Amino acid sequence: MSRPRVLIVGAGFAGYRTARVLSRLVRGRADITLLNPTDHFLYLPLLPQVAVGILEPRRVAVPLRGTLPHVRLVLGEARPDGIDPDARTVRYTGPEGDSGTLVYDRLVLAVGSVNKLLPVPGVAEHAHGFRGLPEALYLRDHVTRQIELGAVSEDPRGRTARRTFVVVGAGYTGTEVAAQGKLFTDALVRGRTLGDGAPPRWLLLDTAPRVLPELDERLSRTADRVLRRRGVDVRTETSVEEATSDGVRLTDGEFVETRTLVWCAGVRPDPLVEGIGQPLERGRLLVDPYLRVPGRPDVFACGDAAAVPDLEKPGHYTPMTAQHAWRQGRIAARNVAASLGIGERRAYRHRELGFTVDLGGVEAVADPLGVHLPGPVAAAVTRGYHLAALPANRVRVAADWLLDAVLPRQAVQLGLVRSGSVPLDTASPESARVVGGPGAAVAPAAVSAEPGA
Structure with missing residues (x-):
C-alpha cells in the first residue's frame, strides 16, 4: 500500500x-x-534588525531543505x-x-x-510592503539614500523632509522600526554636515491612547519613555488622513513633509x-x-x-x-x-508566557512569566529568547550582534531591490510572485518610496 x-x-x-x-x-x-x-522560513521578529544593518539578510532566512531533510519542498x-x-x-x-x-x-x-489595507487616500500609491527580505533591504537603501541626499541638498525644506520618517502603528513592528530606525539614522549623520543642523526626526503615530496597546501597561510606559528619551516624537490618538508624494496629513490637521512613510496598521x-x-x-x-x-x-x-x-x-x-x-x-x-494512527490528538491550549520588544542598543521591554523587566536585562532576555527560538543560524546571529556592538555599521546602498518590487498590496497575485505570497509570515509594515526611486 x-x-x-x-x-x-x-x-x-x-x-x-x-x-x-x-x-x-x-x-x-x-x-x-x-x-x-521561497526555499526558506523567514524569522520575522528580527527583520527590523536587517532593515537597519544589524543583521545580514541570510541570518533570518532558515533554509527549508537544510532543516527539513525528510520533507519534499515544492516552490x-x-x-x-x-x-x-x-x-x-x-x-x-x-x-x-x-x-x-x-x-x-x-x-x-x-x-x-x-x-491590512485601510481606506486612507494615497497610501496605496506612496507606500510599499514590508513583509520580507526584499522589503527590508529596500528600506535600508531608502533611508540611507534620504540621509545622503539631504546632506547635499541646498533646499532647507527638502533637507528636513528627507530627514523626517513617519511610522503609523505603535504595535510590535511599528515600535521596533521607530526605535531601531532612530538609532540607525543618528549613526548615519554622525560626523556629517547637516546644513541647517536639524537631526533626523522620527514620528510614531497610533490611534490608541498608548504605544504597544496590546501589552501590559507597565511595558507600554517603559517603551514610551525609551522612545521619547531617544528623540522619537510619539503621538497617540493620531493617525494619517492622507499621504502624498510630498508628505502626510495627520488627523489633527498638521501636514508633515516627508519622503518616508512606514505603515504598520496591522494584518x-x-x-x-x-x-x-x-x-x-x-x-x-x-x-x-x-x-x-x-x-x-x-x-x-x-x-x-x-x-x-x-x-x-x-x-x-x-x-x-x-x-x-x-x-x-x-x-x-x-x-x-x-x-494517520500515530499517537493521540490534542486540543490547542496555550497560556501567554510573556512578550519581548527589542528597542535597539541595550534597551528592550519584556515580561517573561509576568515579571516586568526593563533596560539591559530585558535586552539580554529578548536576544536570548530569539536565539532559543531560531531553528538555525544561531551562531551567525550572535556573531552579527557582537560585531555590531564593537564596530560601526557599514551604511551603503546596495541597490538590489527597486521600488516596484515591494508593493504594499501583498494579497495581489502580482505581488505574491515578487514578494513570496501566502507562504510568508507576518510583518505588518510598509515603507513609502520617493517618486522615481
Whole structure:
C-alpha cells in the first residue's frame, strides 16, 4: 500500500513548525510535501534588525531543505481558486509562471496573513510592503539614500523632509522600526554636515491612547519613555488622513513633509482561505480546538489564517501572533499524525508566557512569566529568547550582534531591490510572485518610496 500524502501549504511560523514536528513523528510512514514560494522560513521578529544593518539578510532566512531533510519542498503558491477539498487537490503556480497540481490525503493550511489595507487616500500609491527580505533591504537603501541626499541638498525644506520618517502603528513592528530606525539614522549623520543642523526626526503615530496597546501597561510606559528619551516624537490618538508624494496629513490637521512613510496598521488573513467555501470568522478559517476544519476531517488549519478557539478565554479566538502560530504548528502536526494512527490528538491550549520588544542598543521591554523587566536585562532576555527560538543560524546571529556592538555599521546602498518590487498590496497575485505570497509570515509594515526611486 502507498503511504499517506500530507500537504502543508505555507512555511511561515505555523507551516514550518508543522512540517518539522510531523516529519519527526511519522518517521517515514507518510510522504510530507511543503508548498511555499521561497526555499526558506523567514524569522520575522528580527527583520527590523536587517532593515537597519544589524543583521545580514541570510541570518533570518532558515533554509527549508537544510532543516527539513525528510520533507519534499515544492516552490510555488496555491492559486486562489485552486484548493478543491472534494477532489483533495491543490493547484499552484510556480515561481516561473508554470502550474501544477498536488494531491493529498491530509491538508494543512498555514498560509498566514497579508497587509491590512485601510481606506486612507494615497497610501496605496506612496507606500510599499514590508513583509520580507526584499522589503527590508529596500528600506535600508531608502533611508540611507534620504540621509545622503539631504546632506547635499541646498533646499532647507527638502533637507528636513528627507530627514523626517513617519511610522503609523505603535504595535510590535511599528515600535521596533521607530526605535531601531532612530538609532540607525543618528549613526548615519554622525560626523556629517547637516546644513541647517536639524537631526533626523522620527514620528510614531497610533490611534490608541498608548504605544504597544496590546501589552501590559507597565511595558507600554517603559517603551514610551525609551522612545521619547531617544528623540522619537510619539503621538497617540493620531493617525494619517492622507499621504502624498510630498508628505502626510495627520488627523489633527498638521501636514508633515516627508519622503518616508512606514505603515504598520496591522494584518489580515490571507484571502486564499475565502475560496475554500468553509465558514470564516473575520476572514479566518473556522476550526475546532483540534485545528480541524468542521466537516472536513482531512483538512487542518493553523496560524494567522485560522480562527482557533481560545480555551483559556471561552468565546474568544486566539490572536494572530507568531507565538500562537508557532505552538499551533506543533499541535497541528500531532493531530495530523493522530489522524494517520500515530499517537493521540490534542486540543490547542496555550497560556501567554510573556512578550519581548527589542528597542535597539541595550534597551528592550519584556515580561517573561509576568515579571516586568526593563533596560539591559530585558535586552539580554529578548536576544536570548530569539536565539532559543531560531531553528538555525544561531551562531551567525550572535556573531552579527557582537560585531555590531564593537564596530560601526557599514551604511551603503546596495541597490538590489527597486521600488516596484515591494508593493504594499501583498494579497495581489502580482505581488505574491515578487514578494513570496501566502507562504510568508507576518510583518505588518510598509515603507513609502520617493517618486522615481
